[in-house]
Amino acid sequence: MSIDTHAEHDAHGGHDGGHHEPPEVVDGRQRMAIWLFIGGDIITTAALLFTYLYLRGVNTGGHWMSMLGYPGPQMAGGHTYAWYQNAASLADPTNVMVGKLAAGLNWTVTLLTVLSALIIWGAEKALRSSKNAKNYSMTCWVAVLVTVVAIVLSFKQLQSIPQIYVAVNDSQTMSYTTYDSSMMVIIGSAVVHLFLLAFLGVGLAIRSARGVINGDKWYQARLVRLFWVWVGVSAIVVSATTTFINVVH
Amino acid sequence: MTSTLEHVAHTEAPQGGGLARRQNIFTGFLGGVVFGWASWAIAHHVLDQSSRNFSDMVVLFLTFGWTVGFWLGIGALNGPGRWLIGRDHTRADDLYYAGENQGVKRYWKFCTDHKVVGVQYIVMTAVLLGAGGILAMAIRTELIVPGNHFVDQQVYNGFIAVHGMLMILALIVAVAGPWGNFVVPIMCGARDMAFPRLNALSLWTLVAAAGLLLTVLGVGSLTMGWVVLAPIADQAGIGMDFFAMAIIVFTVSTTVAGVNTICTVMTMRTKGMTLARLPIMVWSAIIAAALGLYAFPYFSLVEAQTLMDRVFNTSFFIASGGGTGWLQANLFWLMGHPEVYVILIPAVGALFEIASVMARKPVFSYRTAIAGMAGLAGLSMLVWAHHMFTTGWAPNLGGPFMLTTELISLPTGLFFLVIVGTLWRGNIWMKLPTVWLFGFIFNFIIAGVTGIYLSDIPIDNQLHGTMFVTAHFHYVFVGSVLFGAIAALCFWYPKVTGRYLDETMGRISFWLVFIGVQVTFGAMFISGMRGMPRRYSSYALLFEHTNFITTIGAYMIMAGMLVLLAAVVRCWSHGEASGPNPWQANSLEWLVPTPPPLENFDVLPVITEDPYNYGKELVRS
Numbered sequence: 001m002s003i004d005t006h007a008e009h010d011a012h013g014g015h016d017g018g019h020h021e022p023p024e025v026v027d028g029r030q031r032m033a034i035w036l037f038i039g040g041d042i043i044t045t046a047a048l049l050f051t052y053l054y055l056r057g058v059n060t061g062g063h064w065m066s067m068l069g070y071p072g073p074q075m076a077g078g079h080t081y082a083w084y085q086n087a088a089s090l091a092d093p094t095n096v097m098v099g100k101l102a103a104g105l106n107w108t109v110t111l112l113t114v115l116s117a118l119i120i121w122g123a124e125k126a127l128r129s130s131k132n133a134k135n136y137s138m139t140c141w142v143a144v145l146v147t148v149v150a151i152v153l154s155f156k157q158l159q160s161i162p163q164i165y166v167a168v169n170d171s172q173t174m175s176y177t178t179y180d181s182s183m184m185v186i187i188g189s190a191v192v193h194l195f196l197l198a199f200l201g202v203g204l205a206i207r208s209a210r211g212v213i214n215g216d217k218w219y220q221a222r223l224v225r226l227f228w229v230w231v232g233v234s235a236i237v238v239s240a241t242t243t244f245i246n247v248v249h
Numbered sequence: 250m251t252s253t254l255e256h257v258a259h260t261e262a263p264q265g266g267g268l269a270r271r272q273n274i275f276t277g278f279l280g281g282v283v284f285g286w287a288s289w290a291i292a293h294h295v296l297d298q299s300s301r302n303f304s305d306m307v308v309l310f311l312t313f314g315w316t317v318g319f320w321l322g323i324g325a326l327n328g329p330g331r332w333l334i335g336r337d338h339t340r341a342d343d344l345y346y347a348g349e350n351q352g353v354k355r356y357w358k359f360c361t362d363h364k365v366v367g368v369q370y371i372v373m374t375a376v377l378l379g380a381g382g383i384l385a386m387a388i389r390t391e392l393i394v395p396g397n398h399f400v401d402q403q404v405y406n407g408f409i410a411v412h413g414m415l416m417i418l419a420l421i422v423a424v425a426g427p428w429g430n431f432v433v434p435i436m437c438g439a440r441d442m443a444f445p446r447l448n449a450l451s452l453w454t455l456v457a458a459a460g461l462l463l464t465v466l467g468v469g470s471l472t473m474g475w476v477v478l479a480p481i482a483d484q485a486g487i488g489m490d491f492f493a494m495a496i497i498v499f500t501v502s503t504t505v506a507g508v509n510t511i512c513t514v515m516t517m518r519t520k521g522m523t524l525a526r527l528p529i530m531v532w533s534a535i536i537a538a539a540l541g542l543y544a545f546p547y548f549s550l551v552e553a554q555t556l557m558d559r560v561f562n563t564s565f566f567i568a569s570g571g572g573t574g575w576l577q578a579n580l581f582w583l584m585g586h587p588e589v590y591v592i593l594i595p596a597v598g599a600l601f602e603i604a605s606v607m608a609r610k611p612v613f614s615y616r617t618a619i620a621g622m623a624g625l626a627g628l629s630m631l632v633w634a635h636h637m638f639t640t641g642w643a644p645n646l647g648g649p650f651m652l653t654t655e656l657i658s659l660p661t662g663l664f665f666l667v668i669v670g671t672l673w674r675g676n677i678w679m680k681l682p683t684v685w686l687f688g689f690i691f692n693f694i695i696a697g698v699t700g701i702y703l704s705d706i707p708i709d710n711q712l713h714g715t716m717f718v719t720a721h722f723h724y725v726f727v728g729s730v731l732f733g734a735i736a737a738l739c740f741w742y743p744k745v746t747g748r749y750l751d752e753t754m755g756r757i758s759f760w761l762v763f764i765g766v767q768v769t770f771g772a773m774f775i776s777g778m779r780g781m782p783r784r785y786s787s788y789a790l791l792f793e794h795t796n797f798i799t800t801i802g803a804y805m806i807m808a809g810m811l812v813l814l815a816a817v818v819r820c821w822s823h824g825e826a827s828g829p830n831p832w833q834a835n836s837l838e839w840l841v842p843t844p845p846p847l848e849n850f851d852v853l854p855v856i857t858e859d860p861y862n863y864g865k866e867l868v869r870s
C-alpha cells in the first residue's frame with residue numbers, strides 16, 4: 001500500500017489522535033452504532049410479529065385461543081393449580097376458550113412508552129435551545145417514572161394472561177394457548193426494552209445533574225433519544241398488529 | 250513502497266483503572282460461580298418446588314446469575330456503571346483498560362486493546378475447537394464398529410449436540426475473532442476498534458456462553474442434535490436450559506461485535522483509505538458482521554421461546570396449545586443458513602488476501618469479490634426452507650426455495666473465479682498459507698458440488714437425514730472454513746508473534762488434515778449414499794467398512810491438528826524470527842512494527858493507492 005508517512009498530521013491526529021477526536025466525530029460513530037442496534041432490534045420485532053402471525057395462521061388443531069383442559073384462576077369458574085391438583089376426581093377436560101387480552105391495558109402501556117419517548121425528545125430539544133441542564137435532568141426523571149409505570153402495568157398484563165390447567169398422563173401443569181404465548185413473549189420483550197430505557201434515563205438524569213451532559217454536550221441525549229423513540233414506534237406497530245389481527249374467524 | 254512506521258515506547262508504570270486493577274479472569278469465574286450459586290439458592294427459596302418446571306426455573310436463575318456475576322467479576326460492567334453515575338473513564342483509565350505497561354497480565358483481563366482481544370480470540374477458538382474436537386473423536390470412536398461399546402445412545406446424543414454447537418461457535422469466531430480484531434483495525438489505519446470496551450465485552454461474553462454450553466455435558470445430555478428441534482427440545486432434560494441460555498448470551502456477543510466491526514470500518518478509516526482501497530479482508534469482515542446482525546436475533550428468539558415453553562409453560566412448539574415445531578424450524582433456519590456465511594465469508598476474505606500477497610498480484614476483479622460476498626449474504630436470507638424440504642412445511646414453496654438455493658452457486662462460483670484469477674500466472678510463493686489455500690480450493694469444490702445435489706428436492710428426499718448431509722457440511726466447515734482459518738493463522742501469525750509458524754510442522758499438519766478430510770468425509774459420503782442415517786450411535790453391518798475408514802480418517806485430522814497446535818505453541822517463543830513484514834505485503838498491518846504498539850500508529854498514515862499494487866516487485870523464497 002502506498003502511504004505518505006511524511007504527510008502533515010491530521011488536524012486532530014498526532015499522538016493521541018484516537019482519543020482527542022472532536023466530539024462530533026465520536027458522536028457520529030456512536031449514532032451509527034445506535035442505528036445498527038436498532039436495525040438488529042427491527043429484526044427481533046419482525047421475528048416476534050412473525051411468531052404471532054404464523055401461529056395464528058397455522059392455528060394447529062384450532063387451538064390458537066383454546067386448549068383442552070380446565071379454566072385457570074384468571075377465568076370465570078376457574079381454579080388454581082393447587083386446587084386442581086388436589087381435586088379428587090375431575091370431570092373430563094373440555095375445550096377452554098380464552099379471550100383477547102385487554103386492549104385498553106395494552107394501549108395504556110404503549111401510550112406510556114410513547115409518552116416517555118416524547119418527554120425525552122422534548123427535553124432534549126429544550127436542553128439544546130435553553131441550555132438548562134437542571135431542567136433536563138428533572139424531565140429525564142419524569143420520563144423514567146413514566147417508564148417504571150409502564151413496567152409495572154406490563155407485569156399486570158403478564159399476570160392477567162389466562163392459564164389453563166392441563167393434565168396429560170402424569171404431567172400436570174398450568175399452560176397457555178399460542179395466542180397467550182405470543183402475547184407473553186411480546187410483552188416480555190417490551191419489558192426488557194423498558195428496563196433498558198429506565199437504565200438509560202437514570203443515566204441521563206444523573207449525568208446531566210452532574211453537568212457531564214449539558215447545553216453544549218448534548219450528544220448522548222440524542223443517542224438515547226434515538227433508541228427511545230424507536231422503542232415507542234415498535235410499541236405502536238406491535239400493539240396495532242395484535243389489536244387488529246387476533247381472533248381467527 | 251514498504252516503509253515501517255516507527256514507534257516510541259512508553260515505559261511508565263500503569264495509572265488509572267480503579268476497580269479494574271483487581272479484576273481478571275479469576276475474579277470473573279469467581280463472580281460467575283458466586284452469583285450463580287446465590288441465584289440457585291434464591292431460586293430454591295422463592296420458587297414452588299412442586300412445580301413441574303421447578304428444575305428448569307432454577308437453571309434459568311442459575312444461568313442468569315452466572316452471566317451477570319461473570320460480567321461483574323471480569324469488569325465488563327464497570328464502564329456502564331460509571332456511565333450511569335456520570336463518572337466517565339479518564340484517559341489514564343482508558344490506557345489502563347488498554348493494558349498499557351501490563352505485560353502478559355493484560356491477556357487475562359478485560360482488556361480493550363484490539364490486538365489483545367485478537368490474541369484472546371485465538372485462544373478461545375483453540376479452546377472451542379479442542380473441546381469440540383475431543384467430542385468428535387469420542388463420536389468417531391463410538392462409531393468405529395457397529396453396536397454400542399463405549400457410550401450409550403443418550404450420552405452419544407449429547408456428544409452430537411454439544412460437538413455441533415461448539416464447532417459452530419468456534420468457526421463463527423475462528424477468523425472474524427482473531428483477525429477481525431487483530432488486523433482489520435490496523436488495515437483501516439485505525440488506532441483501535443470504534444468501541445474498545447464493547448470489543449472486550451464481546452470476547453468475555455463468549456467465554457461466559459462457552460461455560461454454559463460446556464455445562465450441558467455435565468448435567469445430562471441433549472437428544473435432538475445441535476439444532477435442538479422442537480418439540481423434543483420441550484421434553485429434554487435441564488441440559489436444554491443451559492444450551493438455550495448459552496445461545497442467548499452468545500448472541501449478545503455477536504451483536505456487539507458486529508456493530509463494533511461495522512462502525513470501525515465505516516468511521517475509523519485513516520485519510521485516503523477510501524472504500525475502494527480497503528483490503529478485501531476488511532470487506533469480508535463488515536459483510537459478515539452485517540449478516541450476523543440480521544441472523545442472530547432469530548437465534549436468541551427461538552431459544553428464548555424454547556426456554557419459555559419449558560419454564561413458563563407456553564405453547565410455541567406444542568400442538569395441544571396451538572403451537573408447531575415448524576415455527577422452531579423456520580426461526581432456527583432463518584438464522585441457520587445465513588450463519589453458515591457469517592462463518593464462511595471472513596475465511597474467504599482472508600484467502601483472497603493471501604492469494605494476492607502470495608501470487609504477488611492484485612486481487613483479481615476486486616469488485617467481483619465484493620459483489621460475490623454481498624450477493625452470498627443477500628441470497629442466504631432467502632434459502633432457509635431448504636432445511637425443511639422433507640418436513641411437509643409449505644410444499645408449494647419447494648420450487649422457489651430450490652431455485653434460490655441453486656443460485657447460491659453463482660456467488661460461490663465468483664469466489665473461485667477471484668481466487669483462481671488472482672493466482673493465475675502469478676509468481677506463486679509456496680509457503681504455509683498458500684498450501685492451506687490450495688487445500689481450501691480442492692475441498693470447497695467438493696463442498697459446493699455436493700451442496701447442489703442436496704438443494705435438489707428429489708435427491709434431497711433420498712439423502713436428507715443421512716450421513717451424506719453430514720459429509721457435505723463437514724466439507725464446508727472443516728474442508729473449507731477450517732482450512733481458510735488455518736491459512737489465516739499461518740499468514741498473520743508472524744504479525745502477532747514476530748515469528749514464522751514452523752514450515753515443516755505446518756506441512757506435516759497440512760497433509761495429515763488434508764488427507765484425513767478426504768478419507769473421513771469421502772467414506773462418509775458413501776455411507777450416506779448407501780442410506781446410513783445421521784445421529785445414531787450404532788448402525789447396520791452394511792456400513793461397517795466405510796465407518797471404520799471414516800474413524801481412521803478422523804484420527805488423522807486430530808493428529809494433524811495436534812501437530813498444528815504444537816507448532817503454534819512452540820513457535821510462539823522459539824520460531825524463526827520473521828521481521829515486521831515477512832510476506833512483503835503492502836497492506837497497513839505489515840507496515841507497523843511487530844508486535845504493533847499500543848494504538849498501532851504514532852502518526853496516522855495517509856493512503857494514496859490500494860494495497861495490491863505490487864508493480865514489478867517480485868519476491869521469491
Ligand SMILES: [Cu+2]
Pocket residue numbers: 585586632633635636
Ligand atoms: Cu442452508
